[in-house]
Amino acid sequence: MSSSRDLLEALVAFDTTSRESNLQLIEFVRDYLARFEVPCELIYNDERSKANLFATIGPADQPGIVLSGHTDVVPVDGQPWTVAPFKLTERDGKLYGRGSADMKGYIACVLALVPSLVKASLRLPVHIALSYDEEVGCLGVRSLLKALEQRPVKPMLCIIGEPTELKPVLGHKGKLAMRCDIHGEACHSAYAPLGVNAIEYAAELIGELGRIGHRLKAPEHHDTRFDPPFSTVQTGVISGGKALNIVPADCRFDFEIRALPSQDPGLVAQELQTYAEQQVLPRMRAVSDQSEIRFSELSAYPGLATDAHSEAAELIAAFSGSGEFGTVAFGTEGGLFDAAGIATVVCGPGSMDQGHKPDEFVSLEQLNGCDEMLQRMLLSISR
Template sequence: MAHAMLAPMLDILEKLIGFDTRSSESNLPLIEYVRSYLASYGVESTLIPNADGNKANLYATIGPSNRAGLCLSGHTDVVPASGQPWTVPAFQMTRSADRVIGRGTADMKGFIAAVLVMVPRFIETAHACPIHIALSYDEEVGCLGVRGLLTHLVAAPVKPLACIIGEPTSMQVAVAHKGKRAYRCCVQGLAGHSSLTNLGVNAVDFAAELTSYLRRTSNELRERGARNAAFVPPYSTIHTGRLSGGIALNVIPDHAELEFEIRNLPDDDPDAVVDTVRIFADQTLVPEMRQVHAGSSIKWEQLVDYPALSDDPASAWLKELACAAANSPTTRTVSFGTEGGLFQEIGVPTVVCGPGSIVQAHKADEYVTLAQLSQCLDFMESLAARNGEGKLIP
């Protein structure tokens, strides 16, 4: 049965989808809408802007501001829709029989809409334990924006006692995910005529050797590395996603680039993998290149770095709370990354639970079902009710 607040929630979701908050664009129109919405209920918001002032995190507290409470967190940015075969306008919510379609419906404006529509209910019940609302920017490009918010929380008189991040988990409680490192390697060689390969340094060749080494290292992790059956796949992985170089067949390429990522299990150290790859590049490939041209090099640029979310035994009470509110007795892990590991790093126990499926995220005609949105509202109602009874946080 649809939740009584589903219709007003959809009205809010429609407004949120209408804001083009691709990571390349400003999220300020959405943030200002949320701040105004919260202010209409007497809830003040703090904005934590980026260096350019064109994006901002939002942090608000419902209830006593001098106490640590439960944080409901989500990111406001979405991935691009251009080049995908959408059958409806991507930044306009389309209502269908059993779902709503639009960029961000699942990832993750549906959750944000559920939080916002429940604000009056949270105000009624958050007398002893506050509800914190945290909205970030630039999650989709490496969990960048939330770091400023977390710096603000670390310096604040109180920070949340726990956090629920509403990424799409089909309203199942996720307690762990892998971490991610991503790098761009720029290989600089020496150009020349392809008939005189002995006089040049083929940057594509050396980039390909580095790619092959990454593949061998990935195979080592799969065959002899740590394993955790809770994850799919149950080992840390390395993936090369882009390899480019060269301008013409008869020209020795003097520049090539490759981009790769490491997705590590919570108990695996990504630094160990990176160090191994750097040693191979610096001690094997670069010396060989410089035998021909002293100016040859392999330069590294880090693109993404966020930690894994660990299943922390100390947060057992949070898992029990989230599972009870979600009416789901079991927990799970997820393959995608979230801001959860960063919250965990500052001492805030975190789980992930939100409406929709990650299978639908980032695709054309992204959608979330009405049933999932209703379940999310039931989840929020359960949290509010427990808070009113003084049973939200032990």
């Protein structure tokens, strides 16, 4: 079992939905690497229910290349799959299964390269980095990067294998996800002015958030490399209220900012918080001094903006065979690697058009293309 197709079949069979453990998959990879006498380090979460994996092949005293992928996948609940989501199905040159594109296809290609890496005389090392909980906020990779900080030699390049149809990507937006909890004062709806309607004040805050987002659309804030070319703000979840004849005391909404790499999403959250404290909360407390508005961070990761003239860009152009660099709308762990001082690019098989959807697939052509890209990388770092 060393072809990328066979390895993908094994990887898809593990249900690594973010709410589940990824340990069975990680242990499978550990045992697979052990067959080739490649040691690896497991970095567990606090509950030891999940783990990152890090392995090095080649001279560890030299800066090398990290091949990085996340092991978790999004849920299949409620999706109309026509094939079993955790069993690889081949049909018309496509390989169907949850995570086939996002992003177990890339991991399979990386593992398929291991026998060749072990046999080669490498002048630079290749590191395999697998993380957990990327889909819920790039959580696991943070402890992996913290462990890498302790090493005397830092990698020179990281290739994140998110699905880009093997087109090199040098940039993506950052993300900040926030929650706002509004606490007011309940009363009978016949006496509504005596209460503090948390839903109505939440609506006011959401409206202000929309106005902030509208300002970000102004042409002076645009970066035409991205689609859309501006930072976006949206409210995705709202809940509150008990019954129509009760003025609601509590309401909660979650919102996110997807910011261009040059912009700080925290400034949007801070602007909304200032508006809440200065414009909204005083009116609430004029009725009930128990009123509160609380903001909390749900998740965040930085954007990525690798220089198109950098060594990292030159390397991925050589490996991928394309010097046309793009950006993507979705986020990756790349910004965190870059923030840790490791130049990062995104390039992997498949398309995010299939990611997170029922009947997710990666084509055999894309899988084979990724194998070829990694072989070119191998040749470039061999003596």
